[in-house]
Amino acid sequence: MKKVINSVIFAATFLFINFSIVNLTAAGYTIVVDQVGRKVAVPDKVERVVSLSPEGTRVVIALGAADKLVGVGSYSQRAIFSQYSEVFPWGKKLPDVGKLTGPNMELIVSLNPDVILGGWSYPPEATSLIQEKTGIPAVCVYTNKTIEDTFKEIETIGKIIGKEKEAKKLIAYLDKKIAKVKEVVLQIPESEKRKVYLSFWGEVTKTPVLYEPVDIAGGINAASSVARGAGGWGKGRWGAKVSTEQILDWNPDVILVHRSGSKKAPKASVSIEQIISEPALKLTNAVKNGRVYYTPGMICGWDHPRLFTEILYMAKLFYPDRFKDLDVAKEADKIFKKFYGVGGLWEKLSKRCGYYEWE
Amino acid sequence: MQISGKGSQKREEYRKFVGRKIFFIFSLLFVILFLVGIATTLGPADITILESYATILHKFFPSHFYVSELATTVIWDIRLPRVIMGMLAGFALGITGLVMQGILKNPLASPYTLGISAGAGFGAALALILGAGFGTDKYLVVGNAFIFALITSSVIIGVTRHRKATPETMILAGIALMYLFNAMTTLLQYFADPEEATAVLFWMVGDLGKVTWSKLSVVSIVSVCSIPLLVWKSWDLNVMGAGDEVAESLGVKVEHTRVFIMAVASILIASIVCFTGTIGFIGLVAPHIVRIVIGSDYRFAIPASGITGALLLVGADVASMQILAPVIIPIGVMTAFMGVPLFFYLIMRRRREHF
Numbered sequence: 001m002k003k004v005i006n007s008v009i010f011a012a013t014f015l016f017i018n019f020s021i022v023n024l025t026a027a028g029y030t031i032v033v034d035q036v037g038r039k040v041a042v043p044d045k046v047e048r049v050v051s052l053s054p055e056g057t058r059v060v061i062a063l064g065a066a067d068k069l070v071g072v073g074s075y076s077q078r079a080i081f082s083q084y085s086e087v088f089p090w091g092k093k094l095p096d097v098g099k100l101t102g103p104n105m106e107l108i109v110s111l112n113p114d115v116i117l118g119g120w121s122y123p124p125e126a127t128s129l130i131q132e133k134t135g136i137p138a139v140c141v142y143t144n145k146t147i148e149d150t151f152k153e154i155e156t157i158g159k160i161i162g163k164e165k166e167a168k169k170l171i172a173y174l175d176k177k178i179a180k181v182k183e184v185v186l187q188i189p190e191s192e193k194r195k196v197y198l199s200f201w202g203e204v205t206k207t208p209v210l211y212e213p214v215d216i217a218g219g220i221n222a223a224s225s226v227a228r229g230a231g232g233w234g235k236g237r238w239g240a241k242v243s244t245e246q247i248l249d250w251n252p253d254v255i256l257v258h259r260s261g262s263k264k265a266p267k268a269s270v271s272i273e274q275i276i277s278e279p280a281l282k283l284t285n286a287v288k289n290g291r292v293y294y295t296p297g298m299i300c301g302w303d304h305p306r307l308f309t310e311i312l313y314m315a316k317l318f319y320p321d322r323f324k325d326l327d328v329a330k331e332a333d334k335i336f337k338k339f340y341g342v343g344g345l346w347e348k349l350s351k352r353c354g355y356y357e358w359e
Numbered sequence: 360m361q362i363s364g365k366g367s368q369k370r371e372e373y374r375k376f377v378g379r380k381i382f383f384i385f386s387l388l389f390v391i392l393f394l395v396g397i398a399t400t401l402g403p404a405d406i407t408i409l410e411s412y413a414t415i416l417h418k419f420f421p422s423h424f425y426v427s428e429l430a431t432t433v434i435w436d437i438r439l440p441r442v443i444m445g446m447l448a449g450f451a452l453g454i455t456g457l458v459m460q461g462i463l464k465n466p467l468a469s470p471y472t473l474g475i476s477a478g479a480g481f482g483a484a485l486a487l488i489l490g491a492g493f494g495t496d497k498y499l500v501v502g503n504a505f506i507f508a509l510i511t512s513s514v515i516i517g518v519t520r521h522r523k524a525t526p527e528t529m530i531l532a533g534i535a536l537m538y539l540f541n542a543m544t545t546l547l548q549y550f551a552d553p554e555e556a557t558a559v560l561f562w563m564v565g566d567l568g569k570v571t572w573s574k575l576s577v578v579s580i581v582s583v584c585s586i587p588l589l590v591w592k593s594w595d596l597n598v599m600g601a602g603d604e605v606a607e608s609l610g611v612k613v614e615h616t617r618v619f620i621m622a623v624a625s626i627l628i629a630s631i632v633c634f635t636g637t638i639g640f641i642g643l644v645a646p647h648i649v650r651i652v653i654g655s656d657y658r659f660a661i662p663a664s665g666i667t668g669a670l671l672l673v674g675a676d677v678a679s680m681q682i683l684a685p686v687i688i689p690i691g692v693m694t695a696f697m698g699v700p701l702f703f704y705l706i707m708r709r710r711r712e713h714f
Contacts, residue, residue: 075553240686245403245404260554279571280433282432
């Protein structure tokens with residue numbers, strides 16, 4: 001008898017759960033396909049957002065929905081709110097829900113968000129697990145280090161938080177900026193293209209084999225001959241460690257040194273002086289002609305305004321004659337304003353990091 | 360008559376055994392020279408074998424050889440420092456591993472298991488993640504690694520002032536410190552940016568590519584000062600192998616010797632590790648290879664273990680540069696990949712027990 005009752009209860013609960021899912025997808029919910037291909041039912045009206053990755057947080061702010069953020073991951077605190085503390089004084093007050101793939105689930109639940117924006121989800125199940133444990137829809141959004149996915153990220157977030165129009169406008173704006181660069185680059189004959197070596201991740205010999213801003217700006221990434229995935233690390237294994245002799249053999253025309261402007265530990269990162277004084281590199285064209293510069297690169301994923309500014313910045317560094325009319329500082333200021341709503345950010349950042357400044 | 364005949368026969372055997380040891384050492388020397396000769400000709404830059412050697416000789420006989428600027432930079436600034444550092448580091452790692460195993464009478468003793476590498480790693484992590492520590496600018500990581508490696512061994516030695524300097528005390532203290540420093544490094548990495556965390560990881564797996572002549576000179580000076588001190592103690596080590604009581608009765612101050620060797624070996628290893636990062640396994644495996652082949656008479660085992668270590672490290676470095684070229688496989692990983700099969704082979708084949 002007891003067994004029967006139990007199974008009846010079980011069946012009833014089962015049916016109820018099933019019905020509720022059907023109901024959820026039917027009324028007031030939309031299915032969103034996120035950037036790792038998961039289908040997630042997200043409420044139509046999203047008022048409260050927890051964003052685990054800095055990339056997601058940046059886009060939410062850029063789309064004018066900063067007031068919807070009720071909690072952010074640790075890296076958001078570090079890479080956005082302390083970087084631009086003058087712009088986002090309220091950022092410090094947002095609860096820190098912890099690491100991207102292992103956040104404090106209990107805290108998230110207590111914040112009662114409508115949706116969780118996850119990041120590049122490593123391992124892939126990480127975001128699904130967060131969703132399962134909290135019962136709150138969790139969506140993977142990330143730039144994946146390509147412009148295409150960056151646009152897709154903006155689009156997806158726009159769709160989720162009800163800012164589709166703003167997202168479309170922002171993408172069109174950014175697309176136009178790139179298009180202008182591409183137009184000029186198209187006219188540069190292959191023989192005149194600059195070979196570029198990128199020194200990333202705080203070491204002279206660590207380099208990304210794939211870095212789209214360089215390609216768009218018309219440069220040839222010296223390390224692009226290293227197949228993506230042939231050794232290396234990072235998501236998509238796009239980083240490689242090579243020897244100084246290899247760099248010398250590539251003989252780049254320009255060397256760019258990653259300087260994200262992280263306020264911590266600037267001592268441990270590579271400096272231009274270090275590249276110039278490296279005996280093995282003194283014979284490269286870049287060092288001979290004094291063409292070694294800092295570049296924004298990434299900081300906990302891509303900082304979107306920095307990414308698009310970097311493309312313009314690189315274009316002018318590679319081909320100063322062809323981009324005579326391009327005023328990087330002015331354009332950068334506009335792009336930063338578009339994202340964070342405040343002027344003067346690039347100038348401050350540029351001073352702090354020692355980026356090249358044109359007269 | 361018969362007795363003395365037996366004696367001379369034994370003496371003859373012993374002389375043969377010594378001859379075999381010397382032969383082993385010299386053949387290792389020959390192999391390493393050969394390997395270094397190959398290593399200097401390998402690399403991505405387009406330089407022929409003849410040109411490589413001409414560039415080396417050019418430094419000594421400038422009027423006889425004419426070489427390009429590119430070749431000079433590649434050979435003298437990139438390849439030679441790397442190869443020489445590989446030899447020196449391997450030599451030092453092999454020797455320190457051997458004497459540490461000797462004084463601690465433990466086949467597992469090495470700079471790794473005694474927490475010295477873990478200490479250095481924590482020092483480096485502190486510099487890489489928090490930017491804090493001893494030394495300025497580009498010597499921050501190096502200075503920190505050096506100091507923390509020495510702190511580890513000072514604590515171990517400090518413990519022996521209160522407890523008798525027995526092998527157990529020292530090993531247990533070392534292992535405790537290893538766990539402590541590893542935990543602290545993990546904690547730093549946990550709260551660090553992903554980029555900083557990977558920087559620490561990269562430091563931990565070792566890198567010979569950052570070596571310059573000035574760093575080499577520091578390492579050479581420390582090696583030249585400390586290695587003879589270890590060799591000088593080799594007879595004491597031999598006696599200690601028979602047990603502490605026997606050694607005491609023969610006039611060896613066992614505890615004093617133990618602390619002395621520990622201190623010298625730590626300084627040597629700290630000076631290497633702080634420049635190259637933690638390169639594991641060589642300090643453990645080179646001494647065993649030598650013991651298995653020529654026994655544990657320290658007068659011969661010390662140089663042999665050093666050369667074996669150098670051979671393993673230079674060989675691993677060449678392989679790490681070539682296998683996935685131009686991508687470099689971390690040297691700390693490569694030493695294990697190359698050393699483990701060899702080690703297994705020798706364990707299966709060995710006939711004597713050494714500990």
